[in-house]
Amino acid sequence: MYMRKSKRNCFGDTIAELPAVMFLLFIGLLIPMMCYASCVYRMVFFYFAVRDSCNKAAKASTFTVAGTTATTVFAADMAGWKDISGTESIKILIKPIPSGSPTFSASALTPGTVNVTNNMYFIRETAVGSIHPVFGPGSWLGLSIPGFTGPLLLNIVVDAYVENPSGLTN
DSSP states (O other): OOOOOOOOOSOHHHHHHHHHHHHIIIIIIIHHHHHHHHHHHHHHHHHHHHHHHHHHHHTSSSHHHHHHHHHHHHHHHHHTSTTEEEEEEEEEEEEESSSOOOEEESSOOOTTOOOTTTEEEEEEEEEEEEEOOSSOSOOBTTBOOBTTTBOEEEEEEEEEEOSOGGGGGO
């Protein structure tokens, strides 16, 4: 008996591999990238909250008012966003103009120590925040991945030039 050999086409292998490729694209790549994109947006919002409160504190008339202004503005900005939490603190950064290392002061300066001819004065705001992921807490394949299944911790430091250096003594 004579058997005829037929040439088969290779178009069916694409349909057989389609479920594996779709799983890899959507589950393996697309969902983690969406999670990290949402974390990046939340990081930007957190940075804007820190920058906004530091700029408002630098425009305050005294250091005491600067502290309360920074706390109030930071809390108001953070209240508008879900899954972002953090704390902030301010310090006075004193940079000598000619040379030398900068110094910090966590409280108001003593009267008579403000020297605007030899120093530049900044408000430094340091914020420690936690960005929570889109998915709830848990693990993925037994791993806790910051930004994907666990909170992403970050520190942001912003400096702003003080508009009224003589007010840093109050």
